[in-house]
Amino acid sequence: MTALTDSPTGTTMDFDAPVSLADRAYVAIRDELIMLAIPPLAPIDDDAISTRTGLGRTPVREALKRLETERLVVSYPRRGTFATAVDISDLRDVSEIRTALEPLAARRAATSAAPARRAELAALADRIADLETGRMTRTELMHWDVAVHRSMYRAAGNPYLADTLTRYHNLATRIHCMFLDRMAQVGGHVSEHCTMLHAIADGDAEQAERICREHVTGFERAVRAVL
Numbered sequence: 001m002t003a004l005t006d007s008p009t010g011t012t013m014d015f016d017a018p019v020s021l022a023d024r025a026y027v028a029i030r031d032e033l034i035m036l037a038i039p040p041l042a043p044i045d046d047d048a049i050s051t052r053t054g055l056g057r058t059p060v061r062e063a064l065k066r067l068e069t070e071r072l073v074v075s076y077p078r079r080g081t082f083a084t085a086v087d088i089s090d091l092r093d094v095s096e097i098r099t100a101l102e103p104l105a106a107r108r109a110a111t112s113a114a115p116a117r118r119a120e121l122a123a124l125a126d127r128i129a130d131l132e133t134g135r136m137t138r139t140e141l142m143h144w145d146v147a148v149h150r151s152m153y154r155a156a157g158n159p160y161l162a163d164t165l166t167r168y169h170n171l172a173t174r175i176h177c178m179f180l181d182r183m184a185q186v187g188g189h190v191s192e193h194c195t196m197l198h199a200i201a202d203g204d205a206e207q208a209e210r211i212c213r214e215h216v217t218g219f220e221r222a223v224r225a226v227l
Helices: 021-034 046-053 057-069 090-112 115-129 138-156 159-178 186-191 193-201 205-225
Strands: 073-076 080-083
Touching: 021 046, 021 057, 021 159, 046 057, 057 073, 090 138, 090 159, 090 193, 090 205, 115 138, 115 186, 115 193, 138 159, 138 186, 138 193, 159 205, 186 193, 186 205, 193 205
Parallel strands: none
Antiparallel strands: 073 080
């Protein structure tokens, strides 16, 4: 599930269309969870989700089991399933993992990506450069942030690395979304991606790795600055 849709502000933030009903349910629920459309600690009504998405209860329940392994929902016997809390104390641990692995993904993408992948990243950078970030909602900007990171993970060519980073980026995005209204430079944060994407597309591994590390640590500092 990895192909950039025409607009990251749509409902699907993966890059390939989900191939099964359970995959479709997973993507739909996950995206609402990480963007806080389903608020932290909110009960998850699988019947309502099934009706809203047009998917059956079985795919929805399969998706919820998968989301529980990713710490996005939690189930309690006889009580039901709930969105997990967003705990700011998790920011340090999540950022520690991302700071170690995101630059690795950027370096791998710069050294290993196929020409088609490089062209995709360069095109994405150009699209971001053309955004009128000052006129976009912060949630829309976060969709672009997600799109960039998913593209980079795919270009790195290591599915295990991509799976790990996707999981922790999802958790980081929930934390970031909690504080978007207090942060002044969200548009600038998204625009930073252009230089990183062009470095990857140009095969400049050192530059890509450096920018990526600064990007990850910079957003963590921005969140902490508004606490």
